[in-house]
Amino acid sequence: MNITRQLLRLKASLPDKVTLVAVSKFHPVEALQEAYQAGQRVFGESRAQELTAKQKVLPGDIQWHFIGPLQSNKVKEIAPFIAMIQSVDSLKLLQEIDKQAAKNGRTIRVLLEIRIAQEETKHGLSCEECRALLDHPLLPDLKNIQICGLMGMATYTEDTAQITREFQGLKAFFDELKNSYFKNSDDFTELSMGMSYDYPLAIQEGSTLIRVGTFIFGEREY
Numbered sequence: 001m002n003i004t005r006q007l008l009r010l011k012a013s014l015p016d017k018v019t020l021v022a023v024s025k026f027h028p029v030e031a032l033q034e035a036y037q038a039g040q041r042v043f044g045e046s047r048a049q050e051l052t053a054k055q056k057v058l059p060g061d062i063q064w065h066f067i068g069p070l071q072s073n074k075v076k077e078i079a080p081f082i083a084m085i086q087s088v089d090s091l092k093l094l095q096e097i098d099k100q101a102a103k104n105g106r107t108i109r110v111l112l113e114i115r116i117a118q119e120e121t122k123h124g125l126s127c128e129e130c131r132a133l134l135d136h137p138l139l140p141d142l143k144n145i146q147i148c149g150l151m152g153m154a155t156y157t158e159d160t161a162q163i164t165r166e167f168q169g170l171k172a173f174f175d176e177l178k179n180s181y182f183k184n185s186d187d188f189t190e191l192s193m194g195m196s197y198d199y200p201l202a203i204q205e206g207s208t209l210i211r212v213g214t215f216i217f218g219e220r221e222y
């Protein structure tokens with residue numbers, strides 16, 4: 001895999017307002033170093049232990065995004081440095097992030113993960129669950145988190161019409177929340193959708209953050 005070439009090719013094709021999160025999970029430090037040399041500064045990882053190990057040895061100006069399922073007891077490992085946690089799907093997790101952020105004297109930016117795919121998946125909130133979370137009386141107590149938007153993953157399918165529908169649904173929900181719960185806030189600006197196989201569709205439908213791994217780094221070896 002020519003990481004530099006793939007990365008530069010991808011970046012050249014992106015509109016200015018779209019941020020690329022280079023998803024480096026399961027790839028070795030050397031691969032991240034090559035992407036860093038080519039100018040990439042935003043990386044996404046999905047396991048706390050792996051992320052922490054990489055963060056220790058890579059440059060301090062990298063912005064790390066957490067994009068995978070996160071157990072509450074792992075939050076303290078990443079709280080000192082994480083730039084954004086994209087995969088928040090419960091009040092319990094938000095409370096733990098707030099607590100650990102406070103301990104580190106930081107505010108941690110988060111996205112709420114919404115379940116948009118038809119596939120069976122345990123992760124993400126339904127729209128209803130998301131509204132219930134935003135209505136929760138304890139939410140205003142969480143002073144050390146900043147809810148910056150939504151994240152979602154479309155169904156893994158060749159049916160581009162279905163993927164498009166799912167992204168449109170997420171964008172519509174994002175707009176609904178922005179005009180209701182976040183009317184008086186400047187924080188709610190990010191819509192994270194699009195991966196290697198569907199990011200062009202996601203951008204068309206209003207994504208501001210794409211999370212691309214395989215296209216840059218090649219296949220992952222699990």
Ligand SMILES: *Cc1c(COP(=O)(O)O)cnc(C)c1O
Nearest residue numbers: 023067195196211212213214215
């Ligand atoms: C692994 C992962 C990606 C990247 O997937 P690719 O198909 O390799 O681009 C994006 N988002 C999430 C949530 C992931 O877990």
